[in-house]
Amino acid sequence: MDDRAYIRRQEEERAAFEALCKRCGACCGRDDEPCANLAADEKGNYYCRAYETRIGPQVTVNGCAFNCVPIQEVLKFSLPCEGCGYAAEYSAGRCL
Secondary structure: OOHHHHHHHHHHHHHHHHOOOOOOOHHHOOOOOOEOOEEEOOOOOEEEOOHHHOOEEEEEOOOOEEEEOOHHHHHHHOOOOOOOOOHHHHHOOOOO
């Protein structure tokens, strides 16, 4: 596989993984201290207002600093919440 094909495959796999997200907001602190970028649409689906630039320093709605990390990093240290789209991938060992 050449470099371009490898990179394309990685991008496709990342997009497929991202598509598993059900936009519940739990990873973004919906029930605790939510990220200041967490918002909900008119249907109650959560989304990140800074999704493309979310990785790295962020703040909560109360101004506490934290680092946003890829979901794979979160799943290394905590189980997905009930109903999470990543739960099946996590239990199959594909999130790590």
